[in-house]
Amino acid sequence: xxKEVYITETNCITPIGFDVATNIKNIGDVxxxxxxxxxxxxMKTPFYASIIKDADLDLAFAKVTPATHYSRLxxxxxxxxxxxxKKAKIVLNERTAFILSTTKxxxxxxxxxxxxxxxxxxxxxxxxxDFFEFKTEPIVVSNACVSGVLSVSVAKRLVQxxxxxNVFIVAGDEVSAFVLSGFNSFQAMSDLPxxxxxxxxxxxxxxxxxxxVLVSKDKENAKIKIIGDGSINDANHISGPSRxxxxxxxxxxxxxxEAQINSNQVDYISAHGTATPFNDxxxxxxxNRLGLEKxxxxxxxxxxxxxxxxxxxxxxxxxxxxxxENKLFVSLGFDTLGVSQSINVIEKNENKSxxxxxxxxxxxxxxxxxxxxxxxx
Numbered sequence: 001x002x003k004e005v006y007i008t009e010t011n012c013i014t015p016i017g018f019d020v021a022t023n024i025k026n027i028g029d030v031x032x033x034x035x036x037x038x039x040x041x042x043m044k045t046p047f048y049a050s051i052i053k054d055a056d057l058d059l060a061f062a063k064v065t066p067a068t069h070y071s072r073l074x075x076x077x078x079x080x081x082x083x084x085x086k087k088a089k090i091v092l093n094e095r096t097a098f099i100l101s102t103t104k105x106x107x108x109x110x111x112x113x114x115x116x117x118x119x120x121x122x123x124x125x126x127x128x129x130d131f132f133e134f135k136t137e138p139i140v141v142s143n144a145c146v147s148g149v150l151s152v153s154v155a156k157r158l159v160q161x162x163x164x165x166n167v168f169i170v171a172g173d174e175v176s177a178f179v180l181s182g183f184n185s186f187q188a189m190s191d192l193p194x195x196x197x198x199x200x201x202x203x204x205x206x207x208x209x210x211x212x213v214l215v216s217k218d219k220e221n222a223k224i225k226i227i228g229d230g231s232i233n234d235a236n237h238i239s240g241p242s243r244x245x246x247x248x249x250x251x252x253x254x255x256x257x258e259a260q261i262n263s264n265q266v267d268y269i270s271a272h273g274t275a276t277p278f279n280d281x282x283x284x285x286x287x288n289r290l291g292l293e294k295x296x297x298x299x300x301x302x303x304x305x306x307x308x309x310x311x312x313x314x315x316x317x318x319x320x321x322x323x324x325e326n327k328l329f330v331s332l333g334f335d336t337l338g339v340s341q342s343i344n345v346i347e348k349n350e351n352k353s354x355x356x357x358x359x360x361x362x363x364x365x366x367x368x369x370x371x372x373x374x375x376x377x
Contacts, residue, residue: 050207103309144363149312172210196273199338207305230254245286273299302332
């Protein structure tokens with residue numbers, strides 16, 4: 001018999017809050033972390049982004065440890081994971097795994113040509129693992145912008161296989177000159193806060209965050225049950241998604257098959273919704289191919305920007321709260337539908353009974369991931 005797997009603890013560090021409750025309150029009050037920034041060290045021209053204030057980050061981190069040698073990203077990740085470890089009270093032995101998920105990691109270390117080692121992802125993972133004294137070798141999940149939600153899929157399978165009883169996950173990325181210049185070179189950055197699925201969308205807004213969860217075989221204190229997942233690469237293009245949504249279609253199809261539910265049973269979809277022309281169009285096509293066009297869907301990018309490797313896990317954390325509180329949150333920035341096929345974009349906060357929740361993500365290189373969750377009765 002296949003083991004049941006749950007998420008029992010969640011946390012997040014974002015520009016609109018350093019815990020889940022504060023984030024949910026600000027989302028409910030339609031408070032976005034996206035602001036216009038004038039920082040020539042990151043980009044020569046003003047840009048919109050969702051960035052954590054250094055003073056707030058340092059103040060919170062000082063309450064955890066007096067150490068000062070950690071990078072911004074390491075501080076974000078430690079702050080995300082620390083309350084979960086403290087609350088869970090799980091023995092960190094050989095039955096407890098640690099997954100670190102990121103797209104770029106400490107990419108800013110490359111700015112110092114004499115100290116490039118911190119940019120290696122395995123060293124970032126070791127730094128976080130050593131801080132908390134994990135006994136097992138850390139696992140790195142880095143697969144473009146699906147990394148955060150893919151780590152949930154990986155953790156689920158590790159528990160189901162019997163390799164581990166518990167898996168702690170932390171996902172994070174920061175806004176850097178490297179990331180800004182990369183997206184700007186694609187001419188993919190919006191000149192205003194992003195507008196996912198909107199006719200008036202002009203591109204992505206970048207953001208930074210860290211999120212953490214505990215995936216466990218233990219149902220006690222479970223927030224939600226993980227019931228299905230799929231991750232299919234359509235190998236369409238180095239940066240452009242499949243025009244038919246093939247990879248996303250197959251990923252969701254796989255998750256539905258494992259969960260043994262039909263598409264008409266899904267109550268809510270937290271989608272990727274980057275507000276780029278091709279991503280949003282591709283998602284609308286994939287959802288229609290699966291008969292999911294009437295299911296309420298949102299993108300949280302209007303609150304957080306695109307937080308890269310953190311986005312899938314951060315949006316899972318917020319999605320879990322939607323399920324627990326039976327609330328659908330507005331897809332901020334949306335006005336007039338701007339995709340060729342109809343989808344049910346959430347236009348205002350509303351109450352709704354949610355039993356099955358689908359989280360999707362897509363990224364560069366053709367990667368796609370879908371994970372299905374069920375409310376724990």
